[in-house]
Amino acid sequence: MRHVEVEFPMLVANTCTTVDVVWQDGTRQQGRPSATIVPFGIWNEQEFFPGQHVVANVLPINAAVDATVDVTTTSVNNDIAASGTGPAERVGIVKSMQHEDQTVCVSWFKTQGHPDEAMEVECDDTVSAYDLRLDSSHSAYYGDIVIRIVPSVSTDDGESAPLSQGNKKKNVVPADLSWVGRVVELPNGHVQVKWGDGSMSTVSPHEIVVIKDEHYMELWLEMGDWVEDNGIDDAPEEPVAANTDIDLQNLDNDVESVSPPMSRTRLLGLSFRSLLQLTSDIWWLEISPLDHHYLDTTDQEMQGASRAKSWAKAVQKEWKILEDDLPETIYVRAFEDRMDLLRVVMVGASGTPYHDGLFFFDLQLPPSYPDAPPQVYYHSFGLRLNPNLYESGTVCLSLLNTFGGEGTEVWSSTESSLLQVVVSIQGLVLNDKPYYNETGYETMVDKPEGRRNALPYSENAYLLTLRTMLHLLRRPPRGFEEFVKEHFRHRGRFVLRACNAWLQGNIVDNAHATEVSRKQPCSAGLRLALTSLVAAFIEIRAEGCEEYQ
Structure with missing residues (x-):
């Protein structure tokens, strides 16, 4: 190692750095x-924060929403704009x-014309x-680190082809670093890059x-294929053995063969339905609804008649628990054919x-139930x-093995039940402080951090x-059309009364403003958003809306 002489050796005793800040309220500060x-x-x-591009996230009042498909507000707005039946997104x-x-x-901004013209400010609000x-x-x-999109150039056949199309011969990234940079300013909707x-x-x-x-x-994963490859190919997956047919006629002497063949879950349902005296909180329908999320789930056959019997017993036990202990604010519907x-x-x-709201869940009991939890x-x-x-319909809960947990938090084939699942969702998920x-x-x-974000x-x-x-x-989800109508017929006025209390600037406790709540007013932003939603309820003539028109 070569020895390097240092003429003036020194030690850094202190440093002082400054930053330029754009605060959330729009003020700027330099050299702080x-x-x-x-x-x-x-x-x-x-x-x-100042400089961010935003889109108006308001669902049109007259937007048609198909209950068979859960859709995002974004997709609804885009579909309406594309069909010409509603306004384009406001940016x-x-x-x-x-x-x-x-x-x-x-x-x-203006939303029509050339992209640069669209950046012209139309109004402030x-x-x-x-x-x-x-x-x-x-x-x-x-x-942010950004990359300049390389302009397209003419190809040999006279057509233009951008770099993204893979025309590497005609589109060459500059040898210098003029194509990659960092955002330093956001002037009037544009981007200034160094x-x-x-x-x-x-x-x-x-x-x-x-x-x-x-x-x-993504780049790391792409590189991993050749950087970390040890030369050993993944072992081929073994084919899954086909399930053998099971004779379910021995499950119940009263069940006769039918033509065309019925699903096994329907046979079991018909066998045990007579064993239940159902209350008003759990109802039967002959046919499962077409909009049930698990309707197309393969009716997997169970390994042996004894397994089918134990599965049916477990389901029968669950029905009995629901019959005896289901809370008044939870309702269940079962189906003869599934x-x-x-x-x-x-x-x-x-x-x-979530007060006065209705929240729907579809459940499916797999063949491995109760060893495995239900799908929800x-x-x-x-x-x-x-x-x-989640927007996708996933329910994140330890009891469903969709989140980590231990002890009584996770599913147990001997201790857990459907009742525990639905009560946990209502009590632990739909709680008073969901942020936490x-x-x-x-x-x-x-x-x-918590106080800033929880409210x-x-x-x-x-x-x-x-x-x-x-x-x-x-x-409304199929099979619950009348239920939804009756719920909002009885609770509609209380929903609007709660909205009205919020609009007056009060925190709501059971749809009534209290003296304590007056010391904790809701935000002006909530009141602005409520105005359009109350108008939507009035538009569809919700029960009790007359006094708020």
């Missing part, structure tokens, strides 16, 4: 000492946000944070691509953001109103509950 601020990395979906840029009020000042979502097509923000070669330019959002963490992961299917609806509890699907209509209930359901967030109770999350959950009501009123 770095040590005087800390990163704030946890926020909810209603958190917006804007955030100027500022007042977190305490949950209101956002937005400069709306103050809207509810709950009525906005980030525009994923314009996601460039301060500090490129790798030291140059600076302002571009339109459609001229660049933002590099996200998932891009790095003993393995159930449909559950529960009413949101008072004192939670939530009818979300594309709305994420709880950390445990998120993994790890329970540690933020009474901390600044906005609950307010948004309440708004999404109201949107869910609108979906149900337009297209």
Whole structure:
């Protein structure tokens, strides 16, 4: 090793760095000492910052929603815009946000014409944070690494071909670093980038691509195929042995062969239905509804008649438990032709953001039941109103083995039951402070991060509950049409009364404002969002809406 002489040896005793800050309320500060601020990395979906592109996230009142398919608000708006039956999405840029009020000042853009023309500001407006979502097509923000989209060039046949089409011969990435850079400013909806070669330019959002963490992961996975390959091919999967036919006629002497053949779950259902005296909270229908999520689930045959008998006994036991102990606010519907299917609806509890709402779940009991838990699907209509209930319909719960847990938290073939599942969803998931359901967030109770986010999350959950009501009123799940109608006939006025109390600036407790609640007013953003939702209830003539017209 070569020895290097240092003429002036020294020791760094202190450093001082500064940052330029764009605060959420739109104010700017330059040269602030770095040590005087800390990163704030946890926020909810209603958190917006100056320069971000947003889209109006309001479901049109007259939007037709098919109950057989859960759809997102985004897809509904896009379908309406594409069909010409409604307005195109309204896009804007955030100027500022007042977190305490949950209101956002937005400069709306023109939505027609050339992309550059669309960036022209049409008007400024103050809207509810709950009525906005980030525009994923314009996601460039301060500090992001971006790549310039290489312009297309003429090919040998005279046609243009961009780099993305793989025309590597005609589209060559520049040898310097003028094609990759970092976002330094967001002037009037455009993006100012400092490129790798030291140059600076302002571009339109459609001229660049933002590099996200998932891009790095995709690259890593691509490289992993040849970087970490040990030369050993994956072992071929062994073919699954076909199930053998089972004679179920010995299950019940009263069950005779039928033509055409009936499903095994229907045979079992017909055999044991007479053993139950069902209450008003659990009903039978002869045929399972066409919109049941698990309707097309393969009716897998069980390994042997003894296994089929034990499965049927387990289901019979579950029915009996539901008959005896089902709470008044949970209702279950079973089906003669599919003993393995159930449909559950529960009413949101008072004192939670979900009060007076209806929440539908489809259940399926697999052949391995009760060794394995039931499969549960939530009818979300594309709305994420709880950390445990996904837009896809997945229910995240230890008891269903869709989340980690231990002891009594996880499914037990001898101790767990369907009743435990539905009660857990109603009591533990649809609770009064759903924000803390998120993994790890329970540690933020009474901390600044928790206090900042818990109330906005609950307010948004309440708004999404109201949107869910609108979906149900337009297209109730099959088999529950009258139930939905009767529920809102009796509770509709209380739903609107609660909305009215919120609009007066009060926290609601069982649809009534209290003296304590007056000291904790709801946000102005919630009141703005409620105005349009109340109008939607009035539009569809919900019971009791006359006094609010």
